[in-house]
Amino acid sequence: MLLRGSHVIAEAAVRAGCRFYFGYPITPQNELTEYMANALASLPDGVFIQSESELAAINMVIGVSMTGKRVMTSSSSPGISLKQEGISYLSGQELPAVIINTMRGGPGLGNIAPAQGDYLQATRGGGHGDYRTIVLAPGSGQELADITRMAFEYADRYRIPVIILGDGMMGQMMEPVEFPDPIDPKSLPPKPWVLDGAEGRPSRIIKSLILDTSAMEEHNWKLFRKYEAISREVPEMEQFLTDDAHLAVIAYGTASRIAKGAIKRVREMGLKVGLLRPKTLWPFPKRILLQMSRTISDFLVFEMSAGQMLEDVKLSLEGRGRIHFYGRPGGIISTPDEIAKVINNIYFKEGLERE
Amino acid sequence: MKKVFGRPKSMKDAVFHYCPGCGHSIIHRLIAEVIDELNIQGKVIGVPPAGCAVLAYDYFDIDMGEAPHGRGAAVATGLKRSLPDRIVFSYQGDGDIAAIGTAETIHAANRGERITTIFVNNGVYGMTGGQMAPTTIIGQISSTTPGGRNEDRDGVPIDLSEMLAIAKGSVYIERTAVDSPKNIVRTKKAITKAFKAQMAGLGFSLVEVLSPCPTNLKMTPVQASEWIGSTMTTYFPLKVIKDTAGKL
Numbered sequence: 001m002l003l004r005g006s007h008v009i010a011e012a013a014v015r016a017g018c019r020f021y022f023g024y025p026i027t028p029q030n031e032l033t034e035y036m037a038n039a040l041a042s043l044p045d046g047v048f049i050q051s052e053s054e055l056a057a058i059n060m061v062i063g064v065s066m067t068g069k070r071v072m073t074s075s076s077s078p079g080i081s082l083k084q085e086g087i088s089y090l091s092g093q094e095l096p097a098v099i100i101n102t103m104r105g106g107p108g109l110g111n112i113a114p115a116q117g118d119y120l121q122a123t124r125g126g127g128h129g130d131y132r133t134i135v136l137a138p139g140s141g142q143e144l145a146d147i148t149r150m151a152f153e154y155a156d157r158y159r160i161p162v163i164i165l166g167d168g169m170m171g172q173m174m175e176p177v178e179f180p181d182p183i184d185p186k187s188l189p190p191k192p193w194v195l196d197g198a199e200g201r202p203s204r205i206i207k208s209l210i211l212d213t214s215a216m217e218e219h220n221w222k223l224f225r226k227y228e229a230i231s232r233e234v235p236e237m238e239q240f241l242t243d244d245a246h247l248a249v250i251a252y253g254t255a256s257r258i259a260k261g262a263i264k265r266v267r268e269m270g271l272k273v274g275l276l277r278p279k280t281l282w283p284f285p286k287r288i289l290l291q292m293s294r295t296i297s298d299f300l301v302f303e304m305s306a307g308q309m310l311e312d313v314k315l316s317l318e319g320r321g322r323i324h325f326y327g328r329p330g331g332i333i334s335t336p337d338e339i340a341k342v343i344n345n346i347y348f349k350e351g352l353e354r355e
Numbered sequence: 356m357k358k359v360f361g362r363p364k365s366m367k368d369a370v371f372h373y374c375p376g377c378g379h380s381i382i383h384r385l386i387a388e389v390i391d392e393l394n395i396q397g398k399v400i401g402v403p404p405a406g407c408a409v410l411a412y413d414y415f416d417i418d419m420g421e422a423p424h425g426r427g428a429a430v431a432t433g434l435k436r437s438l439p440d441r442i443v444f445s446y447q448g449d450g451d452i453a454a455i456g457t458a459e460t461i462h463a464a465n466r467g468e469r470i471t472t473i474f475v476n477n478g479v480y481g482m483t484g485g486q487m488a489p490t491t492i493i494g495q496i497s498s499t500t501p502g503g504r505n506e507d508r509d510g511v512p513i514d515l516s517e518m519l520a521i522a523k524g525s526v527y528i529e530r531t532a533v534d535s536p537k538n539i540v541r542t543k544k545a546i547t548k549a550f551k552a553q554m555a556g557l558g559f560s561l562v563e564v565l566s567p568c569p570t571n572l573k574m575t576p577v578q579a580s581e582w583i584g585s586t587m588t589t590y591f592p593l594k595v596i597k598d599t600a601g602k603l
Binding site for chain 1 (some may be wrong): 396397398399400401405409410412415416418419420421422423424429431432433434435436437438441456458460462466526566
């Protein structure tokens with residue numbers, strides 16, 4: 001099927017057994033909301049509400065998630081800021097949910113052009129309190145489909161909100177996609193913690209208020225242990241032409257597509273350059289990156305921001321390798337030629353060996 | 356010996372943390388009695404607020420899911436849309452519903468969500484220590500209106516229930532009080548009708564309950580209850596504000 005990115009996410013969500021969607025209009029991701037409106041209207045168990053605000057949407061997500069059913073919301077940067085209250089509650093209450101952020105230029109109202117300025121917000125929790133969310137960064141149409149399916153799996157497996165971090169370019173881009181078989185929501189394993197009326201069992205509470213400080217500490221450590229397990233089990237990184245590389249570009253999402261184009265160009269000139277593309281931004285694939293530093297001396301972090309993932313690269317490499325940065329914030333989309341020039345510059349300046 | 360009065364089945368065997376003379380414990384009990392009488396303990400899901408009543412889940416022996424401050428109607432919407440045959444209610448204070456959660460509440464009512472809201476109006480922010488609430492009356496002294504609520508500066512007490520009555524999706528809205536035995540009986544009747552309206556699938560229902568907060572009003576329990584009848588009801592008259600539900 002040939003579909004634009006926003007529609008791929010929506011279709012993949014429905015096929016993952018998601019029958020509940022709540023959202024508020026915001027550019028550049030309205031196509032996703034509109035697709036869900038159509039798709040869920042045609043399903044007998046589908047529920048779509050255009051909410052009065054992003055705050056309302058994320059709180060409706062909380063309500064559905066409490067009943068154990070797969071549920072999604074989507075927005076773009078300013079709207080995601082509003083959802084952070086609910087994301088913090090979902091985290092504290094250990095509720096699964098999938099949240100799509102089609103990033104745009106910021107801060108503030110910014111613009112509607114593709115950008116990657118919400119990296120730190122997404123990977124550092126984003127709302128109040130000591131928590132993390134799984135953050136997935138698709139790099140192609142096919143991956144939008146696959147990652148959306150995974151997002152629901154992870155959300156249920158770890159009882160955690162999962163954020164798919166894309167941008168307007170990803171959302172509009174049309175590529176051929178093969179979808180996995182649809183899941184019947186009724187076939188999903190029952191969750192033993194849901195609220196559905198306490199018929200025939202003791203009543204349950206889902207809450208995040210823990211007034212006793214020792215109990216609150218233990219809850220935080222419990223979350224921490226979960227995050228540790230996720231950090232071991234979930235990180236993923238695509239490696240492209242890295243076997244013989246002296247320099248690796250590190251980029252995710254749309255930036256990684258631009259970087260790939262640039263790498264193909266400089267490879268033709270005999271420069272040994274590869275790409276490292278994190279598919280998970282939290283947990284960041286730091287172990288893989290650290291391993292790469294045995295053979296790669298130079299790392300160029302390329303982001304559509306003033307430098308946010310850069311912090312994770314520095315933390316992961318623990319002082320190994322030379323780290324370079326190139327980024328353009330505000331919704332500017334660099335061209336592959338522009339990045340090729342940047343690579344060239346670094347390559348020659350550092351005196352790296354050519355073929 | 357015949358037992359004539361006991362703890363409702365839908366209440367846990369727990370000691371209320373509420374202050375002496377506080378209305379929450381009465382209202383909790385009334386809701387539990389109604390749940391028992393309608394025989395819906397195993398089908399009801401409650402949404403407690405942020406505020407003094409956040410710990411409601413320690414007292415109700417029913418499924419409960421906590422909402423962020425003011426978002427009770429949105430969380431209840433999600434619960435109800437997912438489980439249309441369950442009975443979902445939110446329990447919210449005046450600050451929760453009439454200040455921070457106004458948008459969620461009005462739109463839930465306007466969509467005609469089949470949920471019930473118990474709106475406890477005591478005219479102050481209780482848990483945070485007695486600040487001005489959206490329903491604090493003119494001249495009332497609070498920790499943030501040391502000279503009394505001033506209309507020019509603070510606006511007038513908001514008539515949220517009357518506003519909600521305008522919404523087409525609301526079917527039953529009544530304002531009651533728990534300041535006297537007579538009004539407590541009326542409150543229970545109103546809660547019963549509100550739940551029944553939901554169970555009949557008619558639309559959004561709400562009972563606003565004027566409730567004493569002696570601690571933050573700096574009154575004795577008796578004075579606080581008397582203040583409701585003498586002063587608060589002049590701004591918030593007790594009445595059926597809307598009833599298109601008919602006889603249930």
